[in-house]
Amino acid sequence: MPALGRIADFCDAISDATGRWAAWLVLGVVGLLFAQVPLREFFHGGHIVANDIGQVVHAAVFMLGAAYAFRWDGHVRVDIFHQRMDARMRALVEFAGTALFLLPWLALLGWFGWPIVLNSWVEREAFAETYTPGYFLLKALLAAFVALMGIQALGHAARALAALLALPSNSER
């Protein structure tokens, strides 16, 4: 089914685009946390705001990057038996795992999470201890994570399903 393949390609493209962009945030984390010492010791200010921004940027790295990591198979597996499986079995594992494990969890996170994200956004919630504005952005990352991972999971399931349909089953061989 070429349609399944096209869906998977489209989802991969979204993950690639966000991942390639989000990766540069790593340098932001390095820079902002590097700036802590000089800001605190020599300028006696700004380090708190820099720390808060650093926190959001740090969170953005993995909340936006998780789907990219999934797309490039970056999430660790126990591959003792996985290596010995045939292509059909592997595709079955990927499809079932995505549909039964990952997607329900994401749905739950989204379901319980959206009121939290929404409230925070409406209030324009600030950091509790430091009053730096922008804390709602951190919580908004939750929504972005669910959306991006959801898209990648659908793409992943589509690709696995396409492989399952294309490969002959054991009994036919």
Add this chain to the structure above:
Amino acid sequence: MVQSTGEVLALAMFGAVFVLLMFGFPVAFTLMGTAVAFAFVGDLFGLFDFHLLSALPLRVVGLMENDLLQAVPLFLYLGVVLERTTLAADLLQGLSGLFGRRAGGIGIASFIIGMLLAPMTGAVGATVLTIGLLALPSMLDAGYDKRLASGIVCSAGTLGTILPPSIVLILLGDFMQRATIEAQLARGELVTTPLTIKQIYLGAVVPAGLLLALYIAYVVAVAIFAPARCPPSAATLARKVSWVRLIGTLFVPLGLILAMLAAIVTGLVYTVEAAAIGAVGATIYAFVRGQLDWSRLGETVRSVLKLTSMVFVLLMGATTFSLVFRGFGGDLLVTRLLTGLPGGTLGPVAAVMAVCFGLGFFLDALEIVLLVVPIAMPPLLLLGVDPVWLSVLTAVNLQTSFLLPPFGFALFFLRGVAPKSVATVDIYRGVAPFIAIQLVGLALVWLVPGIVTTLPHGWERPAAGRSVGPARSPAPDEFVPEQPPEELRPKQR
């Protein structure tokens, strides 16, 4: 022993997750899915309150704002820069060159590379792959005994579990810190001295140094008594080593990492800041030496993005799993089982160590820490076991299990990169002396706890206000029965 149907389900869930992990679907997702499925079934039969899972988003937010865990991407960045540029290869060459015509040079150099690289990758597998690809060919080319060479690569790769600034120790410390607060509250004590990552680093310094020294001593002994097993490489013999070049390639990165550790341990800067300084230093150094351009830097940050996401998604999976496990009352079951064991504190500790050791055959260090520590450590701490000692013992224990044939994790990964000429039996025989060294280290930590506890508890300045622990309160978390009074919490930096 098992008192409720909920506890049966908790045990069943733990068993189920191990079976399901073997299918090879990503560990994090398997943890998430198994926990959600059991929660759903439990809720159907009135054994679990599905609404407990509404804590999930706040737990993920807690992971996002955990200050200590910011060190993870920074150390990973440092590790990837060392790995991606030829810095590591230069180091290996430079260090081996130091030994000139003497035997054993590449072997000792491999350990030093392991010492620098391993703590920053967070995974034994990744380090064994790196050192295996880097040092194994040089050793085999030089004519090393295949067994010795494989033993060196495997044990150098496992150093990351115990050697500061080990990412494994950071995560262990993060969980231990929460477990300590829980145990102190449960005993009705005031939380006055939260455990810090600095204490754990200090506790690990002596055992890690000892193990490294023993490893190197073993290679030196082989070099003296059987020099034919580890000859110097022809390339080293042919090339005149320039001291200026050597200092450039060697002492800058080495000094950078040592200075970083010293800064953390003396309390000059926070762990996270030291990691950032190290990352900036390594970037500048690599740029100056022409090893890093924009496209390489792009590859580096993408690689860090993937690794960081892997770690944090794994943490999300672990937090989901332990949430449901506790929802079934599994934590009470574990506490009851452990406190029921004979031998005072030693029986329960030995039991937990045995479980960790067994898991070391299937899972990498991170996964074991994530699965076992939140569940099994609070009861141990409640019994009064020293958290720093427990952390270091766990780390050394895991490190040993990764080396043990036939399933040791490090051995698998070496098999993956080793040429066909190295037989699996060579690998098994090669690690034997290193396992013996590990067992000596493990016995020392067990029998002489002072080698772990003296440094952190003696050196720690009282209430210096510069603790390195996560500055924010623990994640909004229903299992910490109540927050300690505001003034007793670790200071916001």
